[in-house]
Amino acid sequence: MKLTLLLIAVAACAQEETAPESTNPPPALANDANAGSWRFIVLTSPSQVPVAAPASITDASYLAELSAVKTAQSQITDGQRQSLDYWGRGGVLRWSEVMLELVSRYNLPPAPLPNGSYPVPDANNPFADPNFPFANPPYAARAYSYVSVAQYEALKAAWHYKYLYNRPAPSQVDRSVQALRPASELPAYPSEDAVISGVTSAMLQLLFPASDEQITLLAAQQREAALLSGRATASDIAAGLALGQAIANIVITRARTDGMGAAGGNAALWQSLADQATARGEVPWRSMESPPRPPMLAAFGRVLPWMMTPADVLAERPGAPPSTSSPQMARELAEVRDTVRNLSRAQIAIAYKWSDGAGTPTPPGHWNWTAAPYIEAAGFTEVRAARALALLNMAMHDSAVACWDTKFAYFNPRPSQLDRGIRTVIGLPNFPAFVSGHSTFSAAAADVLSYLFPSGAAKFEADKEEASISRLYGAIHYRSDIEVGKALGKRVASYTLRFAREDGAGN
């Protein structure tokens, strides 16, 4: 039932954003035949996970698989046709939409207990109140990046084996197998659809365990669509599923030791951050919520980045914000106060457009949503689509790490704390102000997307500026938070862009 609802929702709601200006971007290299040689991020080689050679296309077992495809096609139902249409947009793009929904579903802070404390979501009891996870912006940035990187690694390995074994698609082998999705010369073994279903469902079950049932059903449906479409036989799919799951397990090993488990910090850490700010002569951040809520993921700045080293994160940390007692801070506070008192309707609309607070896909999700129509219009192969989202999401995860490192290094208060007269028109995030997460994420995302889709650069740049200034309109950030955040995001993105230029995939 949930699956049906999801399908209807996704199918019924086309992207409203205008399509990219360039309707005829350069086509990807024919099927990205060399993708098995593109640089890996977690894996050490394309053959790290072995995939056995398939049976010959003249083998009796394969012929039996072909006739099974034909039988399935002859009995296709309306529901299965809808599923073919749905997956026809591409597995990477569809799972990206699913992720946006999962993050939105779990992006709710825990409710306070009667004693005024806040329970912590428990990965081993994900259905309890509060649900696990609380998919806040750093959690979401990391989750998007893990799924995209795992898909990208698995698809590069899949491409390696596809061109190693060169088994054609069923509709190419036997003309009586219908090609219910556009036929291509891409070798079928292992099935890229099955690889995506296997790697993505394994990653999502780790990140969103309470949605296990929906994820499993959707993944099975993707594999069924691969078979019904005439793109893959049972053995193409079985090999793809196994490869995807095996590579997910390698990536999950990294995820289990990347520091996320300790990212919440503890009472001693929170107190020491406040004490250190006081010792520097600054007003320390405190929660404006009632009852006061511990700051969001105080140690997320120690989580392992993708394209930076922990030393890079420290090296890129911006200098201190204006002192809370300085004339400059007084001026910036006055700017927030004056701005929010005189907001135009257009400014309010910008604040809401980019609010991306509780119950939304978060700012990294917003940028995934922005990227999707560009990926679709470019007609990318699955492996190149996965690359685009992996580059984008690695840069945003690294932005989250660098931004949180900065926030908790300075523990700077929000405008509403320094001036109780400042009321906000969007939710006030429960963590320090300097630097703005929106600005950091958006600057990094705009640079990565502009590299991948130069025709959209002006739009990405405009979105970055709008997303950043929306936080001043919302009365939750000072101008310094925004300007320094944008500069930090740009520096963080440069690490990902350096990788992108040298990864063997071309632009």
Add this chain to the structure above:
Amino acid sequence: MIDDGIMMGQGLLCTGYMYTHDSWKEYWEGTRKRDNGNIGTLTTQTHQHFANYGVTNKLNVITHLPHVRTEASQGVLAGQRGWQDATVAVKYKFFDAPFTEAGSFRAIATVAAGLPMTDYTPDFLPLSIGLNSRRLTGRLTTHFRGRRGWFIQGTAAHTWRDDVKLDRPYYFTDGRLTFSDRVAMPKVVDYAFSSGYIRGQLVLSASFTDQRTLGGGDIRRQDMPFVSNRMDFQRVGAWAKVPLPRYDAIALAGGYSYVISGRNVGQSSTLTAGIVYLFNFRTKNFRGRI
């Protein structure tokens, strides 16, 4: 006025001003009742001008326009204010049985349209001043009045609501993420019973109201409310309209109501007070019939 069984006679204009003070500290998050330290007490003050004109004894036209101001006593969220939705209603008495030994009975059909007057955001609940949805209501009201002025009435309505446009490109509600800025609004039904006493310009009554939204999602745990939530409530109230002594063209009116149960709404206590003028454009005699 829109939902009662009282008609202005031909040529009579009832107009005036009402102030409403609505506040709640507890609300229903779905079906879970709670308070919220980041809201404290949510107060909504409404200043409303209204007019009810008797085109004929059977046909009345009613309008009102509220100015709304919201405020939370705790937390950092900014209160909102502005002109909300204008209402225009046509009320038609299609059946009227004259006085018998027992009393009289009338039946009234009403069509009302609600039109947002300003571009306020509905996406900042509970502080938004309204839902910013155009709406159309069909209502049927029956009213029985005894010879001594006692009355009993029942009313039921069905409201269709137009899509609401948000300032953002997607939203999560009712278990799914929708990639659109347009929100389909579920239909609403309400019904009410009231009973009381009418004599000249004097009205005293008590009422029970039940509103049900035919669809929409619940507020999730620790989430903000959303414009298309399933907002249901049951409310009891009392109302009085008392004419000035020796000059009954002016009356003072006031009432109190209290939400006794609900879903995705605040447990409101609502006080209303206002002044009502009665003008007669037909004769020099101010004694209008109601």
